[in-house]
Amino acid sequence: MNKTITLLLTLLLFSPVFSQKKQNFQLVSPNGKIEINISLSDKINWAITHEKETILSASPMSITINEGEILGKNPILLNSKKESVKNSFETSLYKKKTVQDNYNQLLLNFKGDFSIEYRAFDDGVAYRFITKKKGDITVKSEEVVLNFDKDYATLMPYVRDLRNPKDPYISSFESHYENKKISEFAKDTLAFMPFLVDFKNDKKAVFLEANVQDYPGMFVTNNKEKSGFEARFPKYPVKEFNGGFNHLNKLIIQRADYLVTTKGTRTFPWRIVVISENDAALANNDIVQRLSEPSKIKDVSWIKPGKVAWDWWNDWNIYNVNFQAGINTETYKYYIDFASKNKVEYVVLDEGWSVETNIMEHNPKVDLKALIAYGKEKNVGIILWASWMALHENIDAIFKNYADLGVKGFKVDFIDRDDAKMVNSVYEIAQKAADHKLLLDFHGMYKPTGIQRTYPNILNFEGVKGLENNKWTPNDDVPTYDCSIPFIRMMAGPMDYTPGAMRNATKSEFKPSHSNPVSQGTRCHQLALYTIFEAPLQMMADSPTAYIKEQESTDFIAKIPTTFDETVALDGSVGNYISMARKKGNNWYLGAITNWNGRDITIDFSFLEKGKTFEADLFTDGLNAEKAAVDYKREKITVDSNTKMTFHLASGGGLSAIITPK
Numbered sequence: 152m153n154k155t156i157t158l159l160l161t162l163l164l165f166s167p168v169f170s171q172k173k174q175n176f177q178l179v180s181p182n183g184k185i186e187i188n189i190s191l192s193d194k195i196n197w198a199i200t201h202e203k204e205t206i207l208s209a210s211p212m213s214i215t216i217n218e219g220e221i222l223g224k225n226p227i228l229l230n231s232k233k234e235s236v237k238n239s240f241e242t243s244l245y246k247k248k249t250v251q252d253n254y255n256q257l258l259l260n261f262k263g264d265f266s267i268e269y270r271a272f273d274d275g276v277a278y279r280f281i282t283k284k285k286g287d288i289t290v291k292s293e294e295v296v297l298n299f300d301k302d303y304a305t306l307m308p309y310v311r312d313l314r315n316p317k318d319p320y321i322s323s324f325e326s327h328y329e330n331k332k333i334s335e336f337a338k339d340t341l342a343f344m345p346f347l348v349d350f351k352n353d354k355k356a357v358f359l360e361a362n363v364q365d366y367p368g369m370f371v372t373n374n375k376e377k378s379g380f381e382a383r384f385p386k387y388p389v390k391e392f393n394g395g396f397n398h399l400n401k402l403i404i405q406r407a408d409y410l411v412t413t414k415g416t417r418t419f420p421w422r423i424v425v426i427s428e429n430d431a432a433l434a435n436n437d438i439v440q441r442l443s444e445p446s447k448i449k450d451v452s453w454i455k456p457g458k459v460a461w462d463w464w465n466d467w468n469i470y471n472v473n474f475q476a477g478i479n480t481e482t483y484k485y486y487i488d489f490a491s492k493n494k495v496e497y498v499v500l501d502e503g504w505s506v507e508t509n510i511m512e513h514n515p516k517v518d519l520k521a522l523i524a525y526g527k528e529k530n531v532g533i534i535l536w537a538s539w540m541a542l543h544e545n546i547d548a549i550f551k552n553y554a555d556l557g558v559k560g561f562k563v564d565f566i567d568r569d570d571a572k573m574v575n576s577v578y579e580i581a582q583k584a585a586d587h588k589l590l591l592d593f594h595g596m597y598k599p600t601g602i603q604r605t606y607p608n609i610l611n612f613e614g615v616k617g618l619e620n621n622k623w624t625p626n627d628d629v630p631t632y633d634c635s636i637p638f639i640r641m642m643a644g645p646m647d648y649t650p651g652a653m654r655n656a657t658k659s660e661f662k663p664s665h666s667n668p669v670s671q672g673t674r675c676h677q678l679a680l681y682t683i684f685e686a687p688l689q690m691m692a693d694s695p696t697a698y699i700k701e702q703e704s705t706d707f708i709a710k711i712p713t714t715f716d717e718t719v720a721l722d723g724s725v726g727n728y729i730s731m732a733r734k735k736g737n738n739w740y741l742g743a744i745t746n747w748n749g750r751d752i753t754i755d756f757s758f759l760e761k762g763k764t765f766e767a768d769l770f771t772d773g774l775n776a777e778k779a780a781v782d783y784k785r786e787k788i789t790v791d792s793n794t795k796m797t798f799h800l801a802s803g804g805g806l807s808a809i810i811t812p813k
Contacts, residue, residue, distance in 0.1 A: 173190060173191065173192045174190070174191040174228060175188065175189065175190050175191075176188070176189040176190075176191075176231065176257060176259070177189075178233070178255055178256075178257040178269050178270075178271045179255060179271060180254075180255065180271040180272060180273050180276075181235070181253050181254065181255060181271075181272070181273055182273045184201055184202050184273070185199065185200070185201050185271055185272075185273070185275070185276060185426060186199070186200045186201075186203075186271075187199055187257075187269055187271055187276055188200070189257070189259070189269065190209065191226050191228060191259075193224065193225050194211045194213065194223060194224065194226075195211065195212055195213065195223045195226055195267065196209040196210060196211050196212075197209070197210060197212065197269070197278065198210065199276055199424060199426075201354060201426050201428075204350070204352075204354070205299075205300045206350065206354075206356055206424065206426055207297060207298065207299065207356075207424065208298040208299055208300045208378075208379075209298060210296040210297055210298045210379070211223070211294060211296050212267070212278070212280075212294055212295060212296070212422075213293070213294040214265075214280050214290060214292070214293045214294070214419070215290070215291040215292045215293075215294075216282075216284075216288045216289060216290055216291060217288055217289055217291075219291070220263070222261075222263060222265045222280065222282070223294070226261050226262075227261060227262035227263070228259060228260070228261055228262075229260045229261060229262055230260050231257065231258065231259050231260065232257070232258045232260075233255070233256065233257050233258075234255070234256050235254075235255045235256070236252075236253065236254055236255075236256065237252075237253050238251070238252035238253065238254075238441075239251050239252060240252065240445070242440070242604075243451050243454075243607065243714075244451070244454060244456055244607045244610065244687050244714050245440065245687075245714060245715075246435075246685055246714070246715050246718040246733065247437075247715060247716060247717050247718050248716045248717070250437045250440050250441060251437075252437075252441045253272065253273070254270045254271060254272045254441075255270070255271045256268065256269065256270050256271075257269045264282060264283040264284050265280060265281065265282045265283070265284075266280070266281040266282075266283075267279070267280055267281070268281060268418075270442075272438065272441075274425060274426065274427065274432065274436060274438065275356075275423060275424055275425035275426050275436075275438050276423070276424050276426070277361070277421045277422060277423040277424070277438070277442055278421070278422055279362075279418055279419050279420060279421045279422065280418075280419040281417070281418050281419070282415060282416060282417060282419075283415070283416050284415030284416060285415055285416075286415050287412055287413065287414060287415055288412070288413060288414075288415045289409045289411075289412045289413075290366075290409060290410045290411050290412075290413060291408070291409050291410065292384070292410065293382060293384060293410070293419075294381075294382070295369065295381065295382035295422055296374065296379065296380075296381050296382070297358065297371070297379045297380045297381070298374070298378055298379040299333055299348070299378055299379045302332045302333050302334050302378075303332065303333055303348050303349055303350055303351075304330060304331070304332055304348075304349040305330070305331055305332070305333060305336075305346060305347065305348050305349065306328035306329070306330055306346060306347040306349070306635060306639060306725065306726070307328060307329050307331060307336065307342045307346045308324075308326040308327070308328055308329075308342055308343055308346060308640075309326050309329060309337060309340055309341070309342050310322045310326070310340065310341045310342065310343060310370070311325075311326050312567075314394060314395045314396075314400065314402065314567075315394065315395075315402045315403065318402065318403045318406075319340075319341050319370075320341075320370070320385035320403070320568065320569075320570060321395075321400070321402060321403070321567055321568060322343060322567060322568070322569075322596070323567055323596035323613075324343055324596050324597065324598045324613070324614035324615075325596065325613070325614070325615065325616040325617075325620060326343075326616060327616060327627060327628070327631075327632050328346075328347070328632070328635050328639070328726075330726075333348075333373075333377065333378065333379060333380075334373075334377040334378075336372070336373035336377070336380070338373070339372075340372065341370040341371070341372055341383055342370065342371050342372070342380075343368070343370050343371075343598065344358065344359045344360055344368070344369055344370075344371075344598070344643070345357050345358060345359035345639055345640065345642055345643055346358055346371070346639065347638070347639050347725065349725075353428055353429065353430070354426070354427070354428055355426075355427050355430065355433065355638075355725065356424050356425060356426050356427075357424075357425040357427075357433060357436075357638070357639055357642055358371075358423065358424055358425075359423050359425070359438075359439065359600075359642060359643055360420050360421060360422060360423060360600050361420065361421040361423060361438070361439045361442040361443050361600055361601040362418070362420055362421055362442055362443045362444055362600065362601045363420040363569075363574060363600040363601070363602075364420075364444070364574065364578060364602075365411060365413045365414070365417070365571060365574065365575055365578075366410070366411055366413070366419065366420055366571055366574060367384045367385045367386075367387075367410050367411065367569060367570045367571045367574065368384075368385070368569030368570075368574065368598070368600065369382050369383075369384060369420070369422075370382065370383045370384070370385075371383065384410050385406070385410075385568070385569070385570035385571075386406040386407050386408065386409060386410055386570070387406060387407040387409055387410060387411055387412075387570060387571055387572060388401075388403045388405075388406055388407075388570055388572050389404075389405040389406060389407050390403070390404035390405040391403055391404060392404055393540070395565065395567065396565065397507055398508070399507060399508070399538040399539075399540055399541075399564070399565040400540065400565050400567055401540055401568075403568075403570075406570075410571060411571035413571075420600070421442045423438055423439075423442065425438055425642065430638060430723045430724050430725050431720040431721065431722050431723040431729070432720060433637075433638040433639070433642065433720075433723075433725070434637040434638050434641065434642075434720040434723055434729060434731060435718050435719070435720035435731075436642050438642070439599070439600070439601050439604075439642065439643055439644060440601070440604050442601065443600075443601025443602070443603075443604040443605055444601070444604065444605045445604065445605070446604065446605060446606070446607050447582070447585070447605055447606060448585050448606065448607060448608060451607050451608075453588045454590065454607055454608050454610075455496065455532075455559075455590075456496075456610060456687035456688060456712075456713045456714045457495070457496025457497055457688065457689075457713060458495045458496055458497070458689050458690070458691055458708075458709065458713060459495065459496070459497040459498065459499050459534065459688060459689065459690050459691065460486050460487075460489055460490040460495050460497070460498045460499070460691055460695065461499050461501065461649065461690045461691060461692055462478075462482075462483075462486060462498075462499065462500070462501050463501035463502065463536075463619070464618065464619055464622065464649060464668060464690075464692040464693070465666075465668065465692065465693050465694035465697065466665055466666040466668075466694075467482055467694075468666050468667065468694050468696070469482065469485055469694050469695050469696045470696055471696065472485060477516075478503035478504060478514060478516060478517060479516040479517060480516065480517055480518045480521060480522060483498065483500060483517065483522050484522065484525055485695060486498045486695060487522065487525055487526050487529050487531045488529065489695035489698065489699070490529070490531045491529035491530060491531050493698070493705055493706070493709045494709050495531070495691060495709060496531065496532060497531065497532045497533070497534050497559060497560075497688070498526065498531055498532075498533060498534070499533075499534040499535070499536060499562055499592075499690075500517070500519075500522075500533065500534070500535050500536060501536040501562070502536050502564075503517075504517045504519065504535065504536065505517075505535075505537075507538055507541065508538070508540070508541050509541060509545075510535070510537050510538075510541045510542070510549060511545065511548070511549065511552065519533075519556070520556065523556055523557045523558065524557075527557060532559035532560075533557070533558050533559060534558070534559055534560045534561065534562055534590065534592070535553060535558055535560075535561050535562065536561075536562045536564060536594075537549070537561050537562070537563055537564065538563075538564050538565045538595070539563050539564065539565055539566045539576070539595055540565065542561065542563060542580065543576055543580070546579070546580065546583055547583065550583055550584060550586075550587045550589060551587065553589075554587035554588065554589055558589070559589070559590055560584070560589045560590025560591055560592065560608075560610075561584065561589060561590075561591055561592070562591075562592040562594045563580065563591060563592065563593050563594065563595055564594050564595035565595045565596070566593065566595040566596055566597040567595065567596045567597075569597065569598065573597075577593065577597065577602065578602065578606075581602060581605075581606035581608065581609055582606065584606075584608055585606060585608045588608075589608065590608055590610055590688065591606075591608055591609045591610065592609075592610060592611040592612075592647055592688050593609060593611070593612045593613065593647075594611070594612075594613045594647050595613065596613055596614060597612055597613065597614055598612060598614035598640075598643060598644075599612040599614065599643045599644025599645065600643060600644075601644070603644050603645065610645065610686075610687040610688035611645050611646070611647040611686050611687065611688045611689075612644055612645060612646065612647060613646070613647040614640070614643075614646070615636060615640055615646045615647065615648050616632065617646070617647065617648035617649050617650075618648060618649045618650055618651075618652060618668075618670060618692050619649050619692070621670070621671065622663060622664065622665070622668035622669070623663050623665075624663070625661060625662065625663050627671075628746075628747065629670070629671035629672065630671055630672045630676065630744070630745065630746045630747050630803040631726050631727075631746040631747065633672070633676070633680070633744055633746075634723075634724075634725070634726050634727055634728055634729055634744060634745065634746045635725055635726045636648075636684075637683055637684070637723070637729050637731070638723065638725045638729070639725070641684065641685055644685075645685045645686045645687060645688075646684055646685060646686055647686060647688075647690065648680065648684050648686065648690075649690040649692040650670075650677055650680035650681060650684060650689075650690070650692060651677060651680075651681075651690065651691040651692045651693050651708060652668065652669065652670030652677050652692060652693055653674070653677075653693045653697040653698060653700070653701045653704065653781075654667065654668070654669045654670070654693070654697065654781070655669065655670050655672060655673055655674045655676070655677060655780035655781050656669045656670065656671060656672075656780050657777065657778065657779075657780050657802065657803065658671065658747050658802065658803060660780070671803060672744075672780060672802075672803030672804065672805070673772050673776045673780040673781075673782070673783070673801055673803055673804040673805060674704060674770075674776075674780065674781050674782070674783045675770050675771060675772050675776075675783050675800075675804055675805040675806050675807060676744050676745075676803055676804055676805035677805075678704060678707060678708065678742075678770050678805065678807040679742035679743055679744045679805035679806060679807040680742070680744070680805075681708055681711040681742070681807070682711060682731060682732075682733055682740045682741065682742030682807060683729060683731050683742040683743075683744060686713060687713050687714050688713065689713045691708065703785065704770075704783075707768070707770060707807070707809070710809055711740055711809065712735040712740070714735070715733040715734060715735050715740075716734050716735055716736070717733065717734040718731070718732075718733050718734075719731070719732045719733070719734075719758045721743075721754065721755065721758070722752065722753075726746060727745065727746055727748070727750075728743065728744065728745040728746065728750060728752060728800070729743065729744060730742070730743035730752060730754060731743070732758050737811070737812050738809060738810060738811050738812075739758070739759065739765070739809075739810040740807075740808070740809055740810070741754070741767070741806070741807065741808040741809075741810060742805065742806070742807050742808075743798070743800065743805055743806045743807075744800070744804070744805040745800040745801075745802075745803070745804055745805065746803070747802050747803050748802065749777065749799065749800060749801050749802045749804060750799075750800055751797050751798065751799050751800075752797070752798055752800060753795060753796070753797045753798075754795070754796050754797075754798065755794075755795050756790045756791065756792060756793075756794040756795065756796075757792050757793070758792075759790065759791060759792040759794075759810070760792065761792045762792075763791065763792075763812055763813075764789060764790075764791050764812070764813045765789070765790050765791060765810045765811060765812055765813060766787055766788070766789060766790075766810070766811055766812075766813050767787070767788050767789075767790050767808045767809070767810045768785070768787055768808060768809045768810075768811075769785065769786050769787070769788055769806065769807075769808040770783050770784070770785050770806060770807045770808065771783065771784050771786075771798055771799075771806045772784070772799065772800060772801035772804040772805070772806070773801075776801035776802075776804055777801050777802055780801075780803065789813070790810065
């Protein structure tokens with residue numbers, strides 16, 4: 152339910168202005184700290200300051216359409232309109248029940264049937280183009296420039312994909328962040344959103360996009376002066392071929408000379424800059440939710456978040472059983488039994504249950520109907536893996552068939568693109584899945600940009616270099632990445648990181664393994680991820696055998712919800728550590744992790760309700776976790792809102808707690 156109070160609506164200019172004379176506009180955030188300065192001359196430029204310190208130097212914006220019409224070149228302003236708005240809206244599948252949406256807005260209307268809408272929040276700014284053209288338009292290009300006054304450090308995720316070297320826009324959106332200055336941006340490469348710029352003095356900015364519909368996603372490269380970045384967009388695909396892993400991708404042979412042909416009357420994606428004086432605040436930011444279209448699904452009561460027993464990461468590696476473990480009915484019944492006993496809501500059948508290129512054809516070793524019926528009896532839902540290509544080519548028949556069978560949803564893999572054709576396909580899949588009351592996990596390398604608010608049946612996205620990838624990469628610094636993504640990638644939306652390893656290794660002891668995979672860092676680091684990492688559909692990546700052997704940890708994980716009523720980012724430093732508390736019902740859930748540097752952290756329990764006493768079921772790194780990463784200590788302690796406690800996190804360590812009222 153929206154509650155909107157318009158505090159001020161001021162029409163600044165009513166009559167057309169047909170002059171090329173330079174004009175300036177200012178828009179200030181509600182708290183007065185952030186200021187947008189817009190200048191109109193031969194171009195439209197914006198600049199951003201925070202408490203008078205430059206965040207973004209004058210940077211132009213424009214969109215080129217049809218046969219070369221440039222919206223933003225020699226603009227003629229017709230009128231402008233300012234307003235201040237206080238909004239709030241309720242959520243059902245998010246990290247908090249209510250999102251506050253307060254901002255000041257400036258709308259500039261130009262000759263040529265286009266406008267630009269600017270918003271200033273207390274935690275960031277955004278703008279988008281709006282067109283009111285008759286019929287359809289063809290978008291040739293969009294100019295998004297980010298200029299800076301100094302050579303700041305950045306955390307940048309580069310495109311690293313070798314499946315189609317001639318097309319840099321094929322991407323899994325999985326990369327660790329590279330700490331480079333703006334001028335050191337890797338030559339002739341692209342980076343994807345979101346990314347971070349460090350202004351020192353504790354100020355940081357994250358750059359991202361939202362409400363990307365019927366339009367391609369945005370990448371960046373260095374500008375010619377090496378003083379900033381400029382956007383690149385994948386052009387519309389014309390010719391495709393089957394390629395990639397097991398030929399499950401549609402790779403591009405030829406692209407058009409335009410981005411998309413679209414409706415002439417529409418809003419375009421938001422270009423966003425989030426600004427923070429405190430790293431922890433970045434981990435509890437709602438700007439993508441605020442700037443995305445509200446839900447198209449009126450009744451969301453059928454959308455059930457929860458945890459998932461997952462088979463692929465652990466290589467179906469269960470033992471001490473009287474059957475041959477693998478992709479077969481007996482193995483999946485065992486997974487269902489495990490899920491039921493531990494109150495895990497779902498089991499996913501990953502690749503192998505069907506023919507990969509035709510998921511209407513089943514593996515004869517997997518009796519799907521029997522498994523669905525068995526799961527229903529045990530109160531465990533079945534989610535099916537599918538490649539995007541197989542799903543896309545027969546979507547109506549596939550969704551109807553499996554929804555009728557009682558399947559709860561699909562894990563969609565091998566998307567690996569966000570050109571306009573793929574974006575439109577993702578929206579189509581979301582709508583048709585909702586029509587059949589099917590959940591979706593866009594695991595296949597697709598980054599969220601707000602569609603999760605518009606279609607809340609999409610519970611998760613990959614677009615993160617998660618535990619799945621980490622089991623093969625001995626040279627990756629995983630704990631540092633874990634301590635970076637809550638501040639950057641997670642701002643865009645939930646992450647299918649797939650945590651939950653019960654085999655844990657120190658930095659020196661970690662080795663890749665396919666069938667007995669190991670996590671980097673301690674057991675408590677893994678436990679804490681269930682509170683810190685947002686994922687309404689959260690995987691339990693290890694095998695039932697491993698979880699049964701570590702039942703104490705399993706019981707603890709099973710009690711942590713996947714959506715919350717309230718979130719408090721307690722403390723943090725990008726790439727170094729983070730501590731976070733979340734509330735569901737009357738209980739609080741606490742998580743903290745560190746990089747490879749062991750450290751002492753202080754938890755201030757003032758987030759708890761005053762005047763009440765609580766019991767914390769607390770898991771901390773054991774005294775020997777520096778050598779044996781599986782070592783942990785469990786204890787029950789009494790805390791209240793006045794409690795402050797210091798804990799030691801081992802190298803790659805963490806802590807986690809479930810806090811209940813006494």
